[in-house]
Amino acid sequence: MKELTQKQVFDYLFNNGTENFIGVPDSTMKHFIDQGFKKNKILITTREDEAIGIAVGMTLSQSSSLVFMQNAGFANSLSTITSLVQLYKIPMIFLIGWRGFLKNDAPEHTKIGKIQPKLLQALSLQSKIINEKNWKASCDWALKLIKEKKPCTLILKRDFID
Amino acid sequence: MIRKEAISVIVEKMSNQPIISANGFISRDLFDTCDRNSNFYMIGSMGLASSIGLGVALKSTKKKIFVFDGDGNILMNLGSLITIGIIKPKNLVHVIFDNSSHESTGGQPTATNKIQLSKIAKSANYKVFQVKTKNQLVRVLQKIKLIPGPIMIIVKIEKGGVISKRINIEPSKIKNRFMNSLTK
Numbered sequence: 001m002k003e004l005t006q007k008q009v010f011d012y013l014f015n016n017g018t019e020n021f022i023g024v025p026d027s028t029m030k031h032f033i034d035q036g037f038k039k040n041k042i043l044i045t046t047r048e049d050e051a052i053g054i055a056v057g058m059t060l061s062q063s064s065s066l067v068f069m070q071n072a073g074f075a076n077s078l079s080t081i082t083s084l085v086q087l088y089k090i091p092m093i094f095l096i097g098w099r100g101f102l103k104n105d106a107p108e109h110t111k112i113g114k115i116q117p118k119l120l121q122a123l124s125l126q127s128k129i130i131n132e133k134n135w136k137a138s139c140d141w142a143l144k145l146i147k148e149k150k151p152c153t154l155i156l157k158r159d160f161i162d
Numbered sequence: 163m164i165r166k167e168a169i170s171v172i173v174e175k176m177s178n179q180p181i182i183s184a185n186g187f188i189s190r191d192l193f194d195t196c197d198r199n200s201n202f203y204m205i206g207s208m209g210l211a212s213s214i215g216l217g218v219a220l221k222s223t224k225k226k227i228f229v230f231d232g233d234g235n236i237l238m239n240l241g242s243l244i245t246i247g248i249i250k251p252k253n254l255v256h257v258i259f260d261n262s263s264h265e266s267t268g269g270q271p272t273a274t275n276k277i278q279l280s281k282i283a284k285s286a287n288y289k290v291f292q293v294k295t296k297n298q299l300v301r302v303l304q305k306i307k308l309i310p311g312p313i314m315i316i317v318k319i320e321k322g323g324v325i326s327k328r329i330n331i332e333p334s335k336i337k338n339r340f341m342n343s344l345t346k
Contacts (some may be wrong), residue, residue, distance in 0.1 A: 043245075045241065046245060049239075053211075053214045053239075054214070054216050055217060056213075056214050057182070059217075061217070061220075062341070062344075080207045080210065082206075083205075083207045084210065087205070088333045089333075089334050
């Protein structure tokens, strides 16, 4: 996703009630995170499950949160999602960078990238892949689910190789 | 001192402030000793009580947040000390009930009798207190009233004791009543 669009996605979510942006960085969403730093709204954690824990605490205090991570970190977080987020029905948006989407991405991403959609399905975690065209509608969809007190996922494809 | 005794000393001395309690026997002991709306029993997600506590502390700044953690739990999420240490929430009290064992899973050893958790916490900007007896615990609880956090109280406890009953409240109810308690 282009730099300008990533910044627009951040601004849109921020301006529509998402107060906290917590996670572990992923180059796929570098510009999204940079925009958050400019607004002093980013908290970088040591691991993804830690970020989810902090977001849960903030949500318990009525402050809406987004957790960002790479799909490798999403795999690290499966148990936290089932035994904390879903068990207690805590609303939050996950923004996940999808490495391994391109076939010629780095080898460590191949396997987890391939099973990423199946993992989401197995968890019954609702998700949408966001792109240049649908980002606003996808953000609206996620914000609506948060109002309904449901967790959801926005996926950002890694569509370039560096 | 066993864990349940330490827990009852703390809940007796603190006012009705929120507690986030770690999974396993810690939450069960708290539930059995003093169930109240401002207890958040984290029944899964081992390791994350301090992270949840940090999130609550940052957004409920008028409350003093207590985390009831175990040695096994905090060793699973030492990164949490780093994040807490850079943010330095003034209203966070992190209690570690340390019996150097994973008691809930059968008493397997943890590393806290070989590695000093207090030193790790100190280098992560915590103010650290260690206690072994009830009297020491009471004194420290009095002392920390005047000290800004993050504070860690390492309570050395003995293994064993009565096994408390399981928590029989639905997780979404635990959440809802905890959230309501934060607004009061």
